[in-house]
Amino acid sequence: MPKLDEIDLYAGIESPLSRWDPRVKLTSILLLIFSIVLLDDLIPAALGLILSFLIILISRIPLNFVLERMRWVFLFVLFIFIVLSITASRGVEKGALVALRAFSAILLALAMLSTTRFEQVLKTMEKLRVPNKLIQTVLFTYRYIFLLADESHRMFTSLKARGFRGRTDMRTMITIGNSIAMLFVRSYERAQRVYEAMISRGYSGVVNSLAEFEIKNVDYVKGIIVIIFAVSLHVI
């Protein structure tokens, strides 16, 4: 099992997206995502997907990284597409619409998040007056996903190192069942200790940060361009 990459893996890559002020970036791209998700026709939705893909190209995120992320989404969307086209009237069209919207949204979210330092995302949410509870939930969810991934990686490595092979017999089932139960216990305890270590360094529920934001004109220009696209998808 591969190690999970950090979400902001490509925040260091020089691109018009990583240089963009996170507040303007997050707001305008979120607007674009909503705009595309609300589209009801195939043609604008297809244009939306092309637009999203262009934004990915501009962000200079390596394409194989993007493809890797898209694989699971692809399977999921394929499933929905098949179900819709069999069950709904004009199902193929509806399915295609769902697929186009989903792909665009994922591409845009990737472009937005992997070019912004995670800490800046949090800070931006704070600046945009997202409630502190929600910000903390995001912070800890993010952290715990990695804890869980880490622990499961360790656990399966250790199983494999001791000659475990997945079969379809009872013993395999029991081993996997036990491992998963243990995984949750371990992750829970680890999470507890991480929290304690944060408390030891004065954590009081507020995420402080040194990140300083200064919105320049060019940031607004980029924002306006994206918003113009977001609106025009609905008027064409």
Place this chain on the structure above:
Amino acid sequence: MPASIELKNLGYVYPDGTEALRNISLRIEEGESVAVLGPNGAGKSTLLLHLNGILRGEGTVKISGSDIKGKETRELIGDIGLVFQDPDDQLFSTTVFDDVAFGPLNMNLSKEEVRGRVASALKRAGMEKFEDRCPHNLSFGEKRKVSIATVLSMDSRIMVFDEPLSNLDPRGKREIISLIKELKREGKTIITAIHDVNIVPEIADRIYVLNKEIIGEGTPREVFMNTKLLSNSNLDIPVITQFFEVLSCFGYDTTDIPLSIDEAISHLTRTIEKDGGHIHLHIHEHTHKEINRLKRRHEHQ
């Protein structure tokens, strides 16, 4: 002057019923460096987690004379900086910089001050080139040094290290040892849980031997010369001291036996000067018997 740390009748039982600490009383003065020794599972980590109130058991914990009961852990960060045993517990940010800045940012310092502290903490821990790396992807030893930096940056008066040397390469070990000595010279109170007894005489003024209860206390010399305590607690003595015990079987005078390399050098120098330019070793009739006794003594440990 009130003690830097004072524990009275501290006891702790984990929720699953494991009794980890029983009736611990101790006193550590301002500016003292104390080592906590004891076998695996002796309760060292559990004890250290009580110092800033992460765990709260029976009995009292006083920091600089005031009881921490009723105080939140985060109110104590100026007093106590605690480096956890497992760096994976300590590091949670997406960059090394953010993690080291976390404590200072919670202390409401100015941005310049925070930056300065991060830079100097990373430098002192030997990790200045790692600012932008993701802690998640570092090697274990690198993580260890970064987690030490995350506490150095808070510049607390009392520094608590839970096995700071484990998993470090020889050079990393030396760096952290000099760091601890430097902190001591600056007047910090230091508490270190440690397994490597060879290091102890170098960094600690005093030792507590723990095994659920405090089973021994004293200067390194007092503890390492206390044969009964050593065999009760399965403690080793420093290798250099063992070597001088061997020399004593060959007739070397080991009054004030050396506990560290530095002490060994001055001991040898003194002996040689006293003996007119050389040391005198010889095999006498008891040499083999004494050596065998020595070997047996260290093997049982």
